Amino acid sequence: MNQTLVSYLSQYEFYDVLLAVFGKNEGLLAFTIYLLAALAIVGLCATIGGLGTYAERKISADLQQRMGPNRVGPYGLLQFLADGVKMMTKEDIMPFTADKFLFYLAPMLALIGVFATLAVLPWSSGFMMADLNVGVFYLIAISSLVGVSVFLGGYASNSKWSMLGGMRGASQIISYEIPVTISILAITLLSGGMSFGTILSHQQGTPVNWFIFHNPFAFVAFFVYAIGALAETNRAPFDLPEAESELVSGYHTEYTGMRFGFFALAEYIEVFVVCGVGAALFLGGGNLPFNLDIDIIPLQFAQVVIFMTKALLLYYVVIWVRWTLPRLRVDQLMSICWKYLTPIAIVNLMGCAIWLVVFNGKSMADLIFGSH
Amino acid sequence: MMSLVSYLIISLILFIVGLVVMIARKNIIAILLGIELILNAAALNFVAYSRYVTNNLDGHVFSLFIIVIAAAESAIGLAIVIRFFQIKETIHVDEATQLRN
Amino acid sequence: MFVQLLFALSALLTVGCAIAVAVTKNIMHSCIFLLGSLLGIAGLYATLGADFVAVTQIMVYVGGVVILMLFAVMLTGGKDFVSRAQNLLGLAPAMGNKWTYAIGLLVGLVVLLTNVKLIMNISKAYPAKVFGNDFPSTVNQIGHLLIKEHVLAFELSSVLLLGALVGAAIIARPRKQG
Numbered sequence: 001m002n003q004t005l006v007s008y009l010s011q012y013e014f015y016d017v018l019l020a021v022f023g024k025n026e027g028l029l030a031f032t033i034y035l036l037a038a039l040a041i042v043g044l045c046a047t048i049g050g051l052g053t054y055a056e057r058k059i060s061a062d063l064q065q066r067m068g069p070n071r072v073g074p075y076g077l078l079q080f081l082a083d084g085v086k087m088m089t090k091e092d093i094m095p096f097t098a099d100k101f102l103f104y105l106a107p108m109l110a111l112i113g114v115f116a117t118l119a120v121l122p123w124s125s126g127f128m129m130a131d132l133n134v135g136v137f138y139l140i141a142i143s144s145l146v147g148v149s150v151f152l153g154g155y156a157s158n159s160k161w162s163m164l165g166g167m168r169g170a171s172q173i174i175s176y177e178i179p180v181t182i183s184i185l186a187i188t189l190l191s192g193g194m195s196f197g198t199i200l201s202h203q204q205g206t207p208v209n210w211f212i213f214h215n216p217f218a219f220v221a222f223f224v225y226a227i228g229a230l231a232e233t234n235r236a237p238f239d240l241p242e243a244e245s246e247l248v249s250g251y252h253t254e255y256t257g258m259r260f261g262f263f264a265l266a267e268y269i270e271v272f273v274v275c276g277v278g279a280a281l282f283l284g285g286g287n288l289p290f291n292l293d294i295d296i297i298p299l300q301f302a303q304v305v306i307f308m309t310k311a312l313l314l315y316y317v318v319i320w321v322r323w324t325l326p327r328l329r330v331d332q333l334m335s336i337c338w339k340y341l342t343p344i345a346i347v348n349l350m351g352c353a354i355w356l357v358v359f360n361g362k363s364m365a366d367l368i369f370g371s372h
Numbered sequence: 373m374m375s376l377v378s379y380l381i382i383s384l385i386l387f388i389v390g391l392v393v394m395i396a397r398k399n400i401i402a403i404l405l406g407i408e409l410i411l412n413a414a415a416l417n418f419v420a421y422s423r424y425v426t427n428n429l430d431g432h433v434f435s436l437f438i439i440v441i442a443a444a445e446s447a448i449g450l451a452i453v454i455r456f457f458q459i460k461e462t463i464h465v466d467e468a469t470q471l472r473n
Numbered sequence: 474m475f476v477q478l479l480f481a482l483s484a485l486l487t488v489g490c491a492i493a494v495a496v497t498k499n500i501m502h503s504c505i506f507l508l509g510s511l512l513g514i515a516g517l518y519a520t521l522g523a524d525f526v527a528v529t530q531i532m533v534y535v536g537g538v539v540i541l542m543l544f545a546v547m548l549t550g551g552k553d554f555v556s557r558a559q560n561l562l563g564l565a566p567a568m569g570n571k572w573t574y575a576i577g578l579l580v581g582l583v584v585l586l587t588n589v590k591l592i593m594n595i596s597k598a599y600p601a602k603v604f605g606n607d608f609p610s611t612v613n614q615i616g617h618l619l620i621k622e623h624v625l626a627f628e629l630s631s632v633l634l635l636g637a638l639v640g641a642a643i644i645a646r647p648r649k650q651g
Contacts, residue, residue, distance in 0.1 A: 027474045101502060133610040134528045141528050144536030148508065151543055155501065167547070170540055177536060194612060374480050374520065377596040382484055382517065384588055386510070388581075389491040399500055401545055405507050408538065409491055412514050415526075423521045424599055429614050432526050433623050435518075436615070439526075439533050440630045444637035446538045450545040451641035457549040458647060 003131040003197055005037055006030045012297070037129060041118050045269050050080035052268035052315070059316070060323045090257040095157055098254065102156035106149045107255070107262035113145030114266045117273050122196035124286040124303030126295070131197040136184055139277060140177070143232075146270060147173035150234070150251050153263065157254035165250025168240050168330065173232055175337045180228035182345035183221040186352040187211055187281045190218060196280055203284040208365035212282040215364055217351035222282040224345050226314075229274040231337070233267065236322035240330060275314035276307065283310050379420035386413035400456065400463045404449045411442045476520050483516030500546050508539045525612050 006029075009015050022029040054069065054077065061068030069076035094103060120135040122128050132138055147170050154166015190211055191199040203210050212222045231238035240250075247253070252263045279285055286303030328336070359367060390409030393402060415435035422431025453463055460467050490509035497503045511534040518527035619627050 030475075099499075099501065102505065105505065132524065133612055134524050137525075137528045137532065141532035141536060144532070144540075147540055148535060148543070151540060152505070155543070155547060163547075167544070170544070174536060174540055374477060375596070376599045377592055378480075378484070379517065379521070380592055380595065382487060384592075385488050386491050386514075389495050393495050396495070401542060401549070402500055402503060404542065405494055405503055408507060408534075409494065409510065412511065415530075416514055416517060419518055419521050419523045419526060423523070429611055429618055430622075432523050432611060432615055433618050433626075435523075435526050436529060436619075437623075437626055437630055439529055440634065443533050443538055444633055446541060447637050447641045448644070450541055451645040453545055454548055454645045463549045 003128070005127065005129055006033050008126040008128075009033065034129070037127075041121075041123075041129070042115060045115075045118060045272065046265065048272050049265045049268035050084065051077075052271065053083065053264070054080045055315070056319050056322075059319045063320070063323045084261065087261040088258055092257045092259065093254075095159065095254050097158040099156040099158065102152045106153035106156055107259045107266070109145050109149035109152065110266035111262050113143055113149060114270045114273065116142040116145070117270075120196060121273060121276050122200055122280050122285055123307055124300045125197065125200055126300045127304060128196060131195050133193065133195045135195045135197075136188060136199070136277075136281070137194050139273075140181055140184065143270070143273070144173070144177065146266065147177075149266075153255065154251035157251070159254055161247045161249075161253045162251050165247045165253070168247075169234060169251055172234070172238065172240065172333060175334065176228045176231040176238075176341075179224050179337065179341035179345040180232060182342070182349050183225040183228065184281060186218060186221045186345075186349045189349070189352050189356065190214055196285075199281060200285045200287060204287050206289055207284065208369075209363065210282065210284040213364060215352065215355045215359075217348040217355060218282070220344065221348045221352070222278070224341055224348065225278060225282070227336075228341060228345075229278065230318065230321065231333070233270045233274055235271060235318055237325040237327050238333060239322075239327060240333060271318055272311060272315060275318065276311040278314055279307060279310035285310070376420055376424040379416060379424075383413040383416045383420070386410075386416070398465050400453045400465050400468075401450070403465065404446055404453070407449075408442060408446065411438055411445075414438060479516055480520045483513045483520065485513075486510070487513030487517060501543070504539060504542045504546060507542075508535060511535070511539070522609070523611060525615050 019026065019029055022032070057079070058068040058076070060066075069079040072078040072082045094100065117139050119129045120132055120139050122131070122135075150169035150173065151166045154162045154164070154169065157163075187199065188194050191202045193199065199211075207213065211218050213219065234240075252260055255263060286307035288299065288303060288306065386409050390406045390413060393406030393409065397403060397406070415438040418431040418435045418438070420431075422429060456468065457463050487510050490506040490513060493506040494503045494510065497506060511530065515527045515530040515534075518524075518530060
């Protein structure tokens with residue numbers, strides 16, 4: 001049975017009050033709740049995406065001993081708003097030979113693919129838009145729209161740089177999908193379900209119950225997932241599709257103004273989503289470190305804070321990696337994926353399955369501290 | 373509105389359109405697109421019947437196999453198209469007249 | 474209500490994009506319309522309570538087949554492909570002359586009438602059933618079916634996929650001429 005935000009809220013008394021306000025019209029109430037939640041999440045994620053650009057500059061400046069943006073607002077915090085205004089007021093240029101339909105479509109597809117993943121992102125055990133019972137699978141599936149959009153953006157611009165960037169991007173994304181998916185499959189195996197609710201409920205309590213510490217294979221699977229996710233979101237050191245030094249800026253070379261903004265926003269939000277999924281699957285998500293048998297709204301907000309903290313810490317690592325490691329070559333990229341990550345991921349999957357059989361589903365912590 | 377018949381009509385339209393694409397277009401890739409449409413029409417029928425008639429999930433399993441076969445078929449088909457293009461430098465289906473060179 | 478809305482939108486997307494696949498001359502656009510049509514079919518699966526099939530559909534087609542087709546279009550010259558056949562009223566890239574179309578129309582009429590008859594029977598036998606808004610999870614049952622009743626087909630499909638993988642790699646590998 002799919003749990004949703006509405007079915008979660010309906011266990012509280014104020015839901016009945018709201019229902020009375022809406023004249024017993026459950027459909028309308030559900031629609032309103034979803035609408036508000038969607039607006040809140042999209043607004044939050046757009047802010048995170050915007051602040052991501054700021055964080056990226058500030059952290060890179062820190063790593064390179066520069067100041068970074070510090071003019072707009074306190075500590076330059078409002079820099080992303082200034083950038084947004086700049087992008088919106090820029091002239092919208094379309095190359096003469098561009099394929100107009102696809103040129104318009106590509107940035108939209110990128111945004112659709114990223115925003116659709118937000119529907120299942122587990123902010124807390126109750127605050128999920130929808131806890132689909134195919135949640136993780138849905139997330140992997142719908143985010144591959146970004147791959148299509150990268151390819152189309154490259155193709156539609158009708159320029160050599162864009163074309164190369166688009167082809168590189170699409171091949172990179174569909175290649176790295178395989179180790180990422182197999183790593184996630186290992187976690188699905190451990191939790192016995194694909195819904196985020198099931199996965200989170202298996203990681204309650206102290207950090208030793210997190211899936212990353214469940215067994216050695218899951219520990220390796222986390223790093224396979226992290227590397228693959230970096231590559232899937234086209235982040236350095238895997239940012240070959242937009243390698244400045246060889247491809248100008250890859251598939252969005254010809255994009256200006258808000259269309260470029262869409263691509264950039266989609267990329268930053270996707271990084272956040274990927275970090276959030278990593279936090280939820282391997283690092284316990286929003287679970288509190290202690291078990292309370294009561295379920296009240298303030299605890300849910302505490303869970304949201306914990307989840308955001310974990311996700312943003314991973315986000316920091318992503319930016320850190322970007323400004324530390326040099327870019328790979330194309331052949332190195334493909335050989336890492338096919339010769340190393342994919343076999344390792346498959347071995348991890350088999351290892352997790354064997355672990356489950358041999359130790360009867362117990363985690364390392366259970367074995368060491370005794371099962372409770 | 374949502375009855376078995378409406379799904380069957382959608383599937384029928386998909387099938388006919390797929391057939392038209394396969395017959396009318398001369399581009400080998402377009403023919404593969406038509407095959408995908410036809411396979412999807414069949415898979416949709418299976419799921420619809422399993423919901424409205426049999427009430428078990430065998431139809432779902434069958435459409436999963438159809439999806440698997442469609443993926444394998446399109447991979448092989450596109451590999452053949454690319455090889456064909458390397459030899460003939462066109463993907464017009466009427467150029468495929470030789471069994472061996 | 475939501476389900477009806479989803480059904481209407483998905484049906485519209487499916488049929489509209491499928492027709493657009495047929496009438497668009499640009500093969501690249503055809504591929505994108507196919508993508509829309511396949512997403513619509515995934516929506517239809519969702520209205521039928523087939524969550525796993527719906528997501529598999531998105532996964533395989535969006536993440537795999539459509540990107541593969543876009544690649545193939547690009548590697549074989551893209552939209553520069555020129556159709557040499559006659560057009561029907563300039564609507565669709567098509568082949569044949571008036572006799573072909575006449576015979577096609579006749580056959581289409583026969584098929585249509587047969588189908589209308591069939592559908593009338595079906596609509597009498599299975600009147601519209603109203604399902605609640607609760608869709609039980611199908612994942613568990615599909616898993617059990619796959620490794621119990623349908624285990625032979627399951628294993629065979631893995632062999633098929635391996636064969637397709639190796640075969641595609643061998644066929645598309647560039648070889649020296651002569």
